Amino acid sequence: xxxxxxxxxxxxxxxxxxxxxxSRYLNNGYISAEKQAKVRKAIxxxxxxxxxxxxxxxxxxxxxxxxxxxxxxxxxxxxxxxGITRVLEPEGYQSILLVSQLSQKKELExxxxxxxxxxxxxxxxxxxxxxxxxxxxxxxxLPILYTGQKNAAVHCLKIDDAAAGHRMxxxxxxxxxxxxxxxxxxxxxxxxxxERKEGFMAGFCEGRTDAKVxxxxxxxxxxxxxxxxxxxxxxxxSVVVGATDNISLGILRYFHERGVKVPEEISVAGFGGYDVGxxxxxxxxxxxxxYELMGMKAASYLLNILRGEDAKLTNLDMPLLFVERESVQxxxxxxLPINSTSLxxxx
Amino acid sequence: xxxxxxxxxxxxxxxxxxxxxxSRYLNNGYISAEKQAKVRKAIxxxxxxxxxxxxxxxxxxxxxxxxxxxxxxxxxxxxxxxGITRVLEPEGYQSILLVSQLSQKKELExxxxxxxxxxxxxxxxxxxxxxxxxxxxxxxxLPILYTGQKNAAVHCLKIDDAAAGHRMxxxxxxxxxxxxxxxxxxxxxxxxxxERKEGFMAGFCEGRTDAKVxxxxxxxxxxxxxxxxxxxxxxxxSVVVGATDNISLGILRYFHERGVKVPEEISVAGFGGYDVGxxxxxxxxxxxxxYELMGMKAASYLLNILRGEDAKLTNLDMPLLFVERESVQxxxxxxLPINSTSLxxxx
DNA sequence: GGAAAATGTGGAACTAATTCCATATATCAA
DNA sequence: TTGATATATGGAATTAGTTCCACATTTTCC
Numbered sequence: 006x007x008x009x010x011x012x013x014x015x016x017x018x019x020x021x022x023x024x025x026x027x028s029r030y031l032n033n034g035y036i037s038a039e040k041q042a043k044v045r046k047a048i049x050x051x052x053x054x055x056x057x058x059x060x061x062x063x064x065x066x067x068x069x070x071x072x073x074x075x076x077x078x079x080x081x082x083x084x085x086x087x088g089i090t091r092v093l094e095p096e097g098y099q100s101i102l103l104v105s106q107l108s109q110k111k112e113l114e115x116x117x118x119x120x121x122x123x124x125x126x127x128x129x130x131x132x133x134x135x136x137x138x139x140x141x142x143x144x145x146x147l148p149i150l151y152t153g154q155k156n157a158a159v160h161c162l163k164i165d166d167a168a169a170g171h172r173m174x175x176x177x178x179x180x181x182x183x184x185x186x187x188x189x190x191x192x193x194x195x196x197x198x199x200e201r202k203e204g205f206m207a208g209f210c211e212g213r214t215d216a217k218v219x220x221x222x223x224x225x226x227x228x229x230x231x232x233x234x235x236x237x238x239x240x241x242x243s244v245v246v247g248a249t250d251n252i253s254l255g256i257l258r259y260f261h262e263r264g265v266k267v268p269e270e271i272s273v274a275g276f277g278g279y280d281v282g283x284x285x286x287x288x289x290x291x292x293x294x295x296y297e298l299m300g301m302k303a304a305s306y307l308l309n310i311l312r313g314e315d316a317k318l319t320n321l322d323m324p325l326l327f328v329e330r331e332s333v334q335x336x337x338x339x340x341l342p343i344n345s346t347s348l349x350x351x352x
Numbered sequence: 353x354x355x356x357x358x359x360x361x362x363x364x365x366x367x368x369x370x371x372x373x374x375s376r377y378l379n380n381g382y383i384s385a386e387k388q389a390k391v392r393k394a395i396x397x398x399x400x401x402x403x404x405x406x407x408x409x410x411x412x413x414x415x416x417x418x419x420x421x422x423x424x425x426x427x428x429x430x431x432x433x434x435g436i437t438r439v440l441e442p443e444g445y446q447s448i449l450l451v452s453q454l455s456q457k458k459e460l461e462x463x464x465x466x467x468x469x470x471x472x473x474x475x476x477x478x479x480x481x482x483x484x485x486x487x488x489x490x491x492x493x494l495p496i497l498y499t500g501q502k503n504a505a506v507h508c509l510k511i512d513d514a515a516a517g518h519r520m521x522x523x524x525x526x527x528x529x530x531x532x533x534x535x536x537x538x539x540x541x542x543x544x545x546x547e548r549k550e551g552f553m554a555g556f557c558e559g560r561t562d563a564k565v566x567x568x569x570x571x572x573x574x575x576x577x578x579x580x581x582x583x584x585x586x587x588x589x590s591v592v593v594g595a596t597d598n599i600s601l602g603i604l605r606y607f608h609e610r611g612v613k614v615p616e617e618i619s620v621a622g623f624g625g626y627d628v629g630x631x632x633x634x635x636x637x638x639x640x641x642x643y644e645l646m647g648m649k650a651a652s653y654l655l656n657i658l659r660g661e662d663a664k665l666t667n668l669d670m671p672l673l674f675v676e677r678e679s680v681q682x683x684x685x686x687x688l689p690i691n692s693t694s695l696x697x698x699x
Numbered sequence: 700g701g702a703a704a705a706t707g708t709g710g711a712a713c714t715a716a717t718t719c720c721a722t723a724t725a726t727c728a729a
Numbered sequence: 730t731t732g733a734t735a736t737a738t739g740g741a742a743t744t745a746g747t748t749c750c751a752c753a754t755t756t757t758c759c
Contacts, residue, residue, distance in 0.1 A: 012715055023739045028717060037737060057470045058414075059715030062405040062744050069448070077434035080427055087424035090451050099469070101416070102447050104437050122446070123404040227631065254631050261633045281631050284574065284601050286608045359745055370709045375747055384707060406745035410714050 011051040020047035031055060061123065070307065071119030071127040072100050075107045075153075081296050085130060085152070088300020096308060098125070107132050113141075120145060126307050128152065134159070148310040152303050160310065162303050162323070166196045167204035169276055169292045169325050173246060174208020176327065181336030182244045182272065184217045185209060186237050188256060189248040190225055197248050201276065205246060217242075223252055230255030238265070243272060244333065250277035253289055257332070261286075268334035287331035295326045358398045367394035378402060408470065417654065418466030418474040419447050422454045422500075428643050432477060432499070435647020443655060445472070454479050460488075467492060473654050475499065481506070495657040499650050507657060509650050509670070513543045514551035516623055516639045516672050520593060521555020523674065528683030529591045529619065531564045532556060533584050535603060536595040537572055544595050548623065552593060564589075570599055577602030585612070590619060591680065597624035600636055604679070608633075615681035634678035642673050 017024045020043040029036050030044040061067050070093055074082050093100060101124060103115035109132060119127050126148040134154045142149040142159040151161040177185060187205060192198040210216040219240050223233045230252040237245055237256065247253030253275030260267050267273050267287055275282065275291040282289030364371045367390040376383050377391040408414050417440055421429050440447060448471060452459035456479055466474050473495040481501045489496045489506040498508040524532060534552055539545040557563045566587050570580045577599040584592055584603065594600030600622030607614050614620050614634055622629065622638040629636030
């Protein structure tokens with residue numbers, strides 16, 4: 006049984022004090038200046054490092070936050086994690102990471118593992134809330150926060166899809182567009198299929214009667230959008246809005262291949278990330294979701310619960326980042342927004 | 353001092369056995385079938401969960417692997433992490449994640465923190481190895497593996513840049529190209545600036561005397577490459593190879609804006625990721641580094657060290673993924689590789 | 700039949716910290 | 730000069746497990 010090189014006991018003996026005194030030096034103070042100096046020297050000399058497990062056994066605080074993510078290989082998740090870490094690390098918390106691989110079952114298993122590990126709180130970027138999720142949030146003694154999904158019974162944080170749609174609608178209205186095609190996904194996806202679309206309609210049509218929005222249904226992927234692009238061409242709107250950036254990218258590529266000039270002949274806009282859209286030509290105007298900020302908010306929220314302040318202090322509005330680039334024409338000005346000096350920013 | 357709901361003592365009392373017996377039930381066996389049943393029932397009834405910290409205090413094994421990453425918001429890192437997790441999780445290990453924000457100082461600090469946390473091993477996707485890194489790998493009692501950097505004195509894993517360059521060189525030679533421009537970065541970056549470039553030259557010129565390679569130096573970013581594109585045009589090669597995908601993308605965009613047709617008039621190729629390159633038009637042919645595989649190899653390597661098998665079993669070759677898309681013309685066939693049915697795969 | 704080996708079991712020690720409690724001074728007001 | 734309070738300090742208990750050791754059975758083998 007290989008044991009720890011230097012323990013608090015060794016330090017105490019070398020400094021000529023008791024273990025309690027060393028512990029007090031390490032924690033709350035209540036120690037004379039004289040002994041303080043002795044202990045400091047002894048710690049320096051021995052290179053003492055406090056044993057994490059012994060400490061946690063007694064204090065029942067791990068300073069560890071469990072995080073369950075649906076996947077790791079997406080920019081979205083990376084940004085989210087980046088935001089979480091940015092808040093947690095300065096507070097002395099560290100993250101334990103588990104991946105659910107988009108499976109609800111693995112998600113619940115991961116939560117269980119984390120709870121057993123003794124994490125102080127759990128943050129789940131959930132793929133779908135079940136009754137079990139809600140039961141745990143109530144019965145387990147530790148704070149649990151869900152992101153990506155919404156349920157009034159638990160702590161959660163989600164992007165405001167309706168607001169995002171609305172924002173885009175207002176922008177296109179202000180740019181003088183009157184006839185749009187919304188290339189969206191099935192309504193079975195409540196957030197993207199319904200909230201985002203209806204938000205867009207509201208923003209686009211607000212305060213006028215001469216606006217028109219047509220719908221074309223596509224899948225979530227690039228290719229499916231590409232295949233629907235011909236149909237959109239037939240409708241011949243002044244602008245096409247893809248419900249996700251992938252959709253917009255598929256449409257953009259179709260236009261490229263057919264020699265349809267964007268935005269001169271037709272404008273294109275999207276929703277989502279902000280990496281891919283920046284390098285295509287023309288760069289895609291989009292409502293970007295600031296996942297990094299979302300991560301920061303989620304982490305702050307969690308810390309608040311942890312401190313018993315019950316999340317009142319945190320502003321939970323999830324601001325959207327409107328990224329105006331080159332793919333939408335301003336019909337009010339009748340000038341081309343492109344020139345070689347206004348290159349899109351790369352991430 | 354709020355204490356644990358159910359401890360091993362409670363289980364022992366309920367089952368009418370000693371603590372030792374319950375512990376044996378939980379671990380190595382050596383318990384009669386009769387008591388085994390009793391203990392099982394007691395555990396079920398009480399919902400007992402073993403205390404992580406108490407267990408680890410005695411066993412000195414955390415089943416936790418510390419990971420230090422330079423940043424979180426890049427696809428590259430996401431893939432790496434994805435690969436690591438894929439190997440570690442089935443083995444019962446979990447990851448603690450820390451971010452160095454591309455700073456060597458924070459990287460060392462993070463390693464220190466992880467060591468204090470009592471992780472079983474540390475994996476560092478390093479931004480640069482210092483003497484301190486090497487000292488720690490030797491002096492700390494726990495296995496440390498560095499990726500992204502190379503040093504014979506420590507365990508490390510790195511992509512073979514020379515091989516990647518060579519691969520691309522051979523491909524372009526086989527496609528019938530004779531005059532290339534290599535748009536590269538400064539030689540102060542050994543991996544990208546020297547190894548990759550020289551590998552390319554070797555592969556491109558191999559076995560012939562009529563090949564010519566010109567160099568144009570750019571920065572790492574999109575914009576800097578874009579600004580050098582005019583100079584490349586003056587040289588008028590049949591193919592431009594960017595040392596990274598960002599460089600290729602910048603060049604591609606310049607060509608687009610000037611109406612230079614790719615690959616009909618000039619071919620373009622790159623090195624690196626495989627996400628962005630797929631959606632531009634034309635899709636970029638590239639040597640992709642399989643970071644996910646690298647993560648898996650790194651994790652396996654680490655597990656081997658942990659088990660004392662000292663990394664002999666693992667095959668450390670880092671295979672490269674050649675992604676042939678649309679941006680390079682086959683001069684041997686004199687046909688255009690593009691048509692609307694051969695769309696690039698989206699990730 | 701009896702020694703030797705295998706199989707179970709409980710008690711106590713141990714892991715490395717924190718923290719409660721008792722006690723010893725030192726400071727200060729009455 | 731007391732008594733009361735504040736400041737320091739050490740000893741012992743506590744945290745929840747694992748593991749060593751002693752001892753009691755039972756089984757095996759000569």
